[in-house]
Amino acid sequence: MFRPNGLARAALRFKPAAFVGTFVALMMSALIVSACGILLETGLRASVPPERYASAPVVVAADQSVKVVTGSGEDREEESVPLPDRARIDDSLVAEVAAAPGVRTAVPDLTFPVQRDGAALQAHNWGSTAFTGERLTSGRAPQTGEIVTSGGAHVGDRVTLTTPEGERTYRVSGTTAGHATAWLADSEALRVSGHPGRIDAIAVLPKTGVATATLKSQVEKATSGPAEVFSGNDRGAVENSALAYAKENLTGIGGSFGGIATMVAVFTAAGTIALSVGQRAREYALLRAIGTTPRQIRRSIATETLLVAPLAGALGCLPGIALAHWWFGRLQAKGAVPQAVDLAVSYIPLLAAVGTSLLTGLLAGYMAARRPSRIKPGQALAEASVERLPVGWIRTPLGIVAAVGGTFFTFLAARLHGEDAANAALGVVMLFMLAVALLGPLLARGCAALFGLPLRGAGASASLAAANSRSNARRLASAITPIVLAMAFSSVLVFMHTSEDRAAAGQQKAGITADHIVTADAGLAPGAVADAAGRPGVTTAVGLLKTSVLVPAGSGGDRWLETASAQAVTGTAKELSRVQDLEVTRGALDLADPHTVALDAALARSAHVEVGDRIPLRLPDGTKASPKVTATYARGLGLSQVTLPREALKGHVTNPYDAEIWTAGGTTKDLAGLGTPLARDDYTTARSVDRELNAWANITMAAVLGGFAAIAAVNTLVMTVLDRRRELGTLRLIGSTRTQVLRMIRWEALLVAGAGIVLGTSIALATLVPMMNGLTGENPYVPPLLYGAFAGAALLLGLAATAVPARWALRRTT
Secondary structure, X not given: OOOHHHHHHHHHHHOOHHHHHHHHHHHXXXXXXXXXXXXXXXXXXXXXXXXXXXXXXXXXXXXXXXXXXXXXXXXXXXXXXXXXXXXXXXXXXHHHHHOOOOEEEEEEEOEEEEEEOOEEEEEEEHHHHHHHOOOEEEEOOOOOOEEEEOOOOOOOOEEEEEEOXXXXXXXEEEEEOOOOEEEEOHHHHHHHOOOOOEEOEEEEEEOOOOOHHHHHHHHHHHOOOOOXXXXXXXXXXXXXXXXXXHHHHHHHHHHHHHHHHHHHHHHHHHHHHHHHHHHOHHHHHHHHHOOOOHHHHHHHHHHHHHHHHHHHHHHHHHHHHHHHHHHHHHHHHOOOOOOOOOOOOOHHHHHHHHXXXXXXXXXXXXXXXXXXXXXXXXXXXXXXXXXXOOOOOOHHHHHHHHHHHHHHHHHHHXXXXXXXXXXXXXXXXXXXXXXXXXXXHHHHHHHHHHHHHHHXXXXXXXXXXXXXXXXXXXXXXXXXXXXXXXXXXXXXXXXXXXXXXXXXXXXXXXXXXXXXXXXXXXXXOOOHHHHHHOOOOXXXXXXXXXXXEEEEEEEOOEEEEEEEEEEEEEOOHHXXXXXXXXXXXXXXXXXXXXXXXXXXXXXXXXXXXXXXXXXXEEOOOOOXXXXXXXXXXXXXXXXXXXXXXXHXXXXXXXXXXXXXXXXXXXXXXXXXXXXXXXXXXXXXXXXXXXXXXXXXXXXXXXXXXXXXXXXXXXXXXXXXXXXXXXXXXXXXXXXXXXXXXXXXXXXXHHHHHHHHHHHHHHHHHHHHHHHHHHHOOOOOXXXXXXXXXXXXXXXXXXXHHHHHHHHHHHHHHO
């Protein structure tokens, strides 16, 4: 009796080379899935152990994110958007919390920046030492008009601090050990913090014997207003606002990019498995000829997958874990993830990776086995010798639908602006890649016919290469698809950055008309703008506070909040125009009214507002605002996307000091006493470095995805060449020289790589053109040398991946 399981084991035992390509493809797919899954799980589980609040078991604070409802009906869901700055709570909540059962004391906590002799210090209210544990080394606790400091002063000294409310002189009442810090009386800290009546958090200390869970429950019942109660590691998120952005970055990489990468990995692995099954068509035809039933053929292929996929998936998880560790470490080194966050490696993403490999193998094997298991034995033998026309009644219509959908989204993206255009453009690349995967054989036949025309006149080897490509469209499609993937996705990710960088640099160069820009790491003193205006030769001085706000984007029920760079201006609109050319397209700047705003034109289109409308903003601390749009301008990408009066942000930022002063006239020497003066060109260079750092994530994703696709391409090309050993041996037997055969292989490799490069480039351009026109108003910028490196790498990979196995095969056949 025929035993398909035994046949599968025998195939693996006696013909292991036939399964090497499948094994590598499934292992690589598990690598991608496990690495992205680990980052996704880390983002979902990320927490930071509390440091400042370590001795306070319960903390009351504001939610450091905004909840946004998107979609409608069954698609309705709530999303959390991290705030650019700290959200605070009203100090009246302290009394409410203190009155809760089980509470021994409720301590308000305040942290804000001050300056002493130009150096930055952290200031706190002295009451917070009840849970932080600082102790006096001399003197006593501060009262109104006094401070405790650890910055080298002595009891009785008088110290001048620059606070958010201006300069204040205090008497030193005591000193502590440690880093330079200032402690003020609670009432004084609340008054000069820059956000009077608002505190960062409330640390809750329990009575003896009260459990943390009981204390938290009682405090939740007693608390009113927009405040939340935290315990455990959740307290770390209160003191470290970077955690919310870290979770967003990790879930974005692991979820969004991971979804795309997983889809690419699955399609690539499925194509490799289909190629492997197709290469064994003669074997299946013989089995059908000796009476093997279709069900037995399918069971045999399924058993082979069950024997190969779990091991491939498990081995792929090992480099996947290493990739996740490297990626996570680089994110921490770049400051995108706090050092206190640990990488979460559990069985869940590893099991998902192995399961994905197994399901991919089973489904791809089943689909590839449908025809060889169903056709008549005689027909199977005939088709094993000559490839049939590559028309499938399932995949071809689906491929046509995907191509039509990609074309539709291309025209749709061209009509949209901002993030709407970018989101539509992402649909373009996904649909066109799906179309390439489904219509691969038809596209390959077309490419062979088109690119084969010039080969017919290039000699016998080239003509034979063109004929081989036309008659083996499925084999050609399996080799072209990974190259298309590598070119398309890598080009979109990398050239999106180069295009934005070029547009931003051009806008910045044209928009900076100031002669000098003064910066200071700790921020500039409140009177620095007036001081700069009085320096010799200075005709105009404008202060800029740099921060971010949340603005709406999207339309209809699909609305969300996105972060936009903002500048709050100390000065008039006329003064700003002398040092900064925003290129106003509509309306006019109005910096006299704190309830007005000017927007980048692309941002205004994305938010669907025009001059005269009111836009619902979220200020840095999450406060709602609806300023009137008085102007739109064209150079927001290079300067700031939102421009508003300085008064509009008063009390809504942690660091209220101007970050820069832009001046017309004056000299570097005259401005040196205010901070670090930079000439116009030096400032532009510094900003370009920042953009390069921000682009690291895109380049890394392109490298990961492009590297995977490159390995998949090499794997497929090696499989196709090794499967042709009989063909190559036949060519040698009929008189072809070794050089002629290798030349034919090289021509075929060039045809495959060239077709992949052209198709991948076409998909990338169809994506980038509408995307960049929507985001920047300009066409994409593709650096010739960088594109040449991409294309050259694809060509070299194709040549190397075919030449090496071809030489080995020729040695075995001669």
